[in-house]
Amino acid sequence: MDRRTFIATLPAAAVAAPLSAQQGRPSPEPAIPAPGQGGAPAPADQRLPGRWVEGEARFVRPDVRAGDRPVGASFASRTAVYGMSGAAGTAHPLATQAGIDILRRGGSAVDAAIAINACLGFLEPTSCGIGGDCYVMLWDPRAREVMGIAGSGASPRGLSLETVRARAKGGVLPPLGAVTVSVPGTVDCWWELHRRYGKLPWAALFEPAIAYAEGGAPVPDIVSYYMQRSIAAFRRSDSGIEEVANALSTFAPNGEAPGFGQVFRNPDLAQTYRLIARGGRDAFYRGEIAERIDRYFRRIGGWLRADDLARHRSEWVKPYATDYRGVTVHALGANTQGLATLQMLNMLERFDLRGAGFQSARSIHLQAEAKRLAYEDRARYYADPNFARVPADWLVSKDYAAERARLIRPDRINPRVTPGRAPARGDTTYLATADRDGMMVSMIQSNFRGMGSGLVADGLGFMFQDRGQLFTLQDGHPNIYAPGKRPFQTIIPGFATRDGEPWMSFGVIGGDMQPQGQAQIIVNRVDYGLDVQSAGDSPRWHHEGSSQSMGEDGPDLPPTGLLRLESGVPDATRAALASMGWTIGEPDGSFGRYQAVERRKDGAATVWAAASEMRADGCALAY
Known part of the structure; x- marks a missing residue:
């Protein structure tokens, strides 16, 4: 599934119930009275489910968390596989x-x-x-x-x-x-x-x-x-x-x-x-x-x-690249949205994410604000370079990132963001x-x-x-439809190197989620030290909506968009983000799917560490 917005094409009656009940963050349910508290037990239909009902896609128990792993991140689904x-x-x-x-x-x-x-x-x-x-x-x-x-x-x-x-x-x-x-x-x-x-x-x-x-x-x-x-x-x-x-x-x-x-x-x-x-x-x-x-x-x-x-x-194209705290992150330009990953990271490098804290409101706020700024440029400039002048070098430059980062307020949402002004030079697997x-x-x-x-x-x-x-149908836009032209592309592979050596091939699918997901993986690994598997298992955020759009945003979004948080994001973080001005949306399955292979060195030996997405049906293997 390449894009969450595929859902918009479905009959409302066929989708609303399954998504709200099966994919979204469940609504608060009445608690089961604890032993010794007295009072009549809640009616059977008000109790939390005691077993998985045959035919249901999910078994939702918000009061039950995953089992405890003896090593690794507490939220990790598994260990990376090695070979x-x-x-x-x-x-x-x-x-x-x-x-x-x-x-x-x-x-x-x-x-x-x-x-x-x-x-x-x-x-x-x-x-x-x-x-x-x-x-x-x-x-x-x-x-x-x-x-x-x-x-x-x-x-x-x-x-x-x-x-x-x-x-x-x-x-x-x-x-x-x-x-x-x-x-x-x-x-x-x-x-x-x-x-x-x-x-x-x-x-x-x-x-x-x-x-x-x-x-x-x-x-x-x-x-x-x-x-x-x-x-x-x-x-x-x-x-x-x-x-x-x-x-x-x-x-x-x-x-x-x-x-x-x-x-x-x-x-x-x-x-x-x-x-x-x-x-x-x-x-x-x-x-x-x-x-x-x-x-x-x-x-x-x-x-x-x-x-x-x-x-x-x-x-065959030469990828663009940027340095993020000692890691070189590569992205394809052409008619893809790969530049957005680099733009986000260039802005985030200006902030102390490690000091902000893993899964903190400040960390997610800074990341989502960088996304909003990058996606304004994405909607304004990204197109088939055979038909339009795409100012890619300027978009991924550190100087431009510094200029854009100054628009990010550390304690509250910026009520209005717009594209930068370029120098005058003319659901996926x-x-x-x-x-x-x-x-x-x-x-x-x-x-x-x-x-x-x-x-x-x-x-x-x-x-x-x-x-x-x-394609857009707006006159003068670089991505306007034309015969024989390549449309704007959401699909982007990811790659990172360190000190001139390969480090990680990775990707996060999901339409406009892809640069957001890639940036979160790099932040989780570089700023928060997560391993190749737990970096993908970590709860994600997904921001929808920009003042300009490539057509993927749904109707009736708030002016500053909608910030969806997976259910694993701490409640305190959720509340603090709302107090900063974010409109918080429930999870809807739009957080992408991740796979990765990492290269490690153990003396003279090369060790491969492969990771797979816990939100999907796949797996990683090595030998």
């Missing part, structure tokens, strides 16, 4: 196993990442697939530097701005349907990565995914939950999707999306993977798959064509891998909102992304 030969952290245990198997066969970290991503396209279709885009940063042990590649597709060349405006609702593009579809960039990104860094044959990387898609695999609870919500959205009479029969037959073959632990199969996707395994990237962009895509969009009245696919090429040669891969891949556009081409088994919804 000396390789590691992988992904959103699905079977995908992680497939990646480890590829590494054991002599594959590179890139080989493992591609195999994992192909598996996740089947195992986790709520977050990713070959109908979407892909971005990667990796440590090249030979070149001894961080490399970046942008696998982002452009809008159809035959779709005009006038047509897009005619399909807009309330001045923004709709969340579903053909008008939001852009060229899928994932397969070409895999191909370019493999050409440069692959060790095993290309076809070998698809063997695990083909086996899973054909033989089937049980669906984890969270994937099932979001598949069911997506299918409900696609079935809405006002969804705007030109054709839904293919999506339903692919992902709800028995009339309903698979339930928790039920076996799901996708033989069409297995066959598509076979074509790619045999024919390489050209099978997708010039061969039989491209021809089927062209015929499908002509049939339904869409705009994506074979020529759009044939023109697509991934782009994340995975991390590492191999015995020292290569580390940070890969993120997405169909954007939920499962994507709702469109599945005849017999191909994958859904097309709806990334085009993030």
Whole structure:
């Protein structure tokens, strides 16, 4: 699931109860009288639940905390896994196993990442697939530097701005349907990565995914939950999707999306993977798959064509970087929001977060205020640099950060923030891998909102992304829609180095949560000393709303936005933030999902430490 705002596309009745009861921070419930206090016991329907009711997604007992671990952070879910030969952290245990198997066969970290991503396209279709885009940063042990590649597709060349405006609702593009579809960039990104860094044959990387898609695999609870919500959205009479029969037959073959632990199969996707395994990237962009895509969009009245696919090429890019208290944090520019992570950290470096205290109101306040400032610039300047002048060097400069940091009040919220004035110069999956040669891969891949556009081409088994919804329709804006242009991208991999050596490949998925989540991971590790696993287990905050937006914010937000806090944030912190002027929102499952691999040195030996998200169904493994 790439973005929380996918929820906005669902029927209110279908979503409100599950989210409030299952994902949100539970409302205070009547206490059960303590023994010896006297008084009649509360009515049965007022008591806290005594057992997990069959069929319920969650068992909520706000008075019960996790068990006590003998070592590590008290809130940690588990220890990082360690190994000396390789590691992988992904959103699905079977995908992680497939990646480890590829590494054991002599594959590179890139080989493992591609195999994992192909598996996740089947195992986790709520977050990713070959109908979407892909971005990667990796440590090249030979070149001894961080490399970046942008696998982002452009809008159809035959779709005009006038047509897009005619399909807009309330001045923004709709969340579903053909008008939001852009060229899928994932397969070409895999191909370019493999050409440069692959060790095993290309076809070998698809063997695990083909086996899973054909033989089937049980669906984890969270994937099932979001598949069911997506299918409900696609079935809405006002969804705007030109054709839904293919999506339903692919992902709800028995009339309903698979339930928790039920076996799901996708033989069409297995066959598509076979074509790619045999024919390489050209099978997708010039061969039989491209021809089927062209015929499908002509049939339904869409705009994506074979020529759009044939023109697509991934782009190797040099990542931007900034120093944060001795750690160098890297980010992709291009048309992504990666610069926001660096902007936030540059501002936060001006404040004593360690002195403020872990999970304190002051610490969260400073972080959220830095987010608000960075996201004003994000909405004003971020766009496809092939179509617009993006002042990236200025945005990530220390001088500009010092200027912006002066706008942060340490004791109360700034009632109004605006973008900086540039000098005049004109719901996603994340995975991390590492191999015995020292290569580390940070890969993120997405169909954007939920499962994507709702469109599945005849017999191909994958859904097309709806990334085009993030174009703006505002005249003069750098991110305004244009044919053949790449939309603003939310998906960003993370990478950090120390003293010129690789340290951590990491990522936090979730639309606008991603820079916020990445900054929180770095702050937790650098300022508060948390290990690679507990840094992700720590309760998170998520701020929604800016005076300017890329279209992802919901309606009726307060002028200063909404600060959502996970239930693990201390009550005293919550109260103090409210007194500073923050509007506090209940948790709603919008806090992202994290995976990471850390490189450690033990004398001459390299040790990999891999971490996985406790908010999802995945796992990390090392060997």
